[in-house]
Amino acid sequence: MPNYWLLKSEPDAYSIDDLARDTREPWTGVRNYQARNFMRDTMKVGDIALYYHSSTTPPGVVGIANVISNPHADQTAFDPKSEYFDPKSSPDNPTWVCVDIGFVEKFPRMVTLDEIKQDSTLEGILVAKRGMRLSIQPLSEAHFSHITSLAHQHI
DNA sequence: GCCAACGTTGGC
DNA sequence: GCCAACGTTGGC
Numbered sequence: 001m002p003n004y005w006l007l008k009s010e011p012d013a014y015s016i017d018d019l020a021r022d023t024r025e026p027w028t029g030v031r032n033y034q035a036r037n038f039m040r041d042t043m044k045v046g047d048i049a050l051y052y053h054s055s056t057t058p059p060g061v062v063g064i065a066n067v068i069s070n071p072h073a074d075q076t077a078f079d080p081k082s083e084y085f086d087p088k089s090s091p092d093n094p095t096w097v098c099v100d101i102g103f104v105e106k107f108p109r110m111v112t113l114d115e116i117k118q119d120s121t122l123e124g125i126l127v128a129k130r131g132m133r134l135s136i137q138p139l140s141e142a143h144f145s146h147i148t149s150l151a152h153q154h155i
Numbered sequence: 156g157c158c159a160a161c162g163t164t165g166g167c
Numbered sequence: 168g169c170c171a172a173c174g175t176t177g178g179c
Binding site: 032033034130131132133 | 159160161162
Binding site: 008010054055057058059113130131132133135 | 175176177178179
């Protein structure tokens with residue numbers, strides 16, 4: 001049984017189209033301990049994630065990715081020229097880890113945050129919670145399935 | 156651009 | 168270990 005997740009990304013930084021082009025990408029740059037712990041401790045190969053575009057108008061879910069690697073050191077933490085450089089992280093004892101994600105699908109339409117908030121079936125979904133800034137969020141299979149079916153539904 | 160919410164830092 | 172200050176996120 002896979003776990004389900006929601007992955008946030010600003011499309012200016014890395015969009016679903018970028019992932020579709022690259023087909024896979026190490027999910028680097030996570031510098032929040034809770035999000036890191038999800039990747040390090042709970043994510044496993046075969047897990048499935050909704051891909052969410054944040055800081056855009058409107059924000060919303062735009063597709064599906066999957067987890068295709070075990071956790072490994074986030075190399076950007078070792079690069080002094082990277083905006084994600086962290087001198088406290090070393091290859092011997094990496095502070096920050098990431099998993100590789102793969103492209104699964106770009107939805108025919110975005111399911112907007114507003115639509116998610118209006119939908120009573122999605123009650124309790126973390127991304128709709130006020131002040132929720134976690135960039136990697138656990139998701140129920142029911143919520144995953146519902147959003148996926150909305151995305152394939154004409155409106 | 157504003158600002159609420161939250162996480163992190165650092166002085167004590 | 169407390170907590171004020173600060174920085175960041177991200178919707179609006």
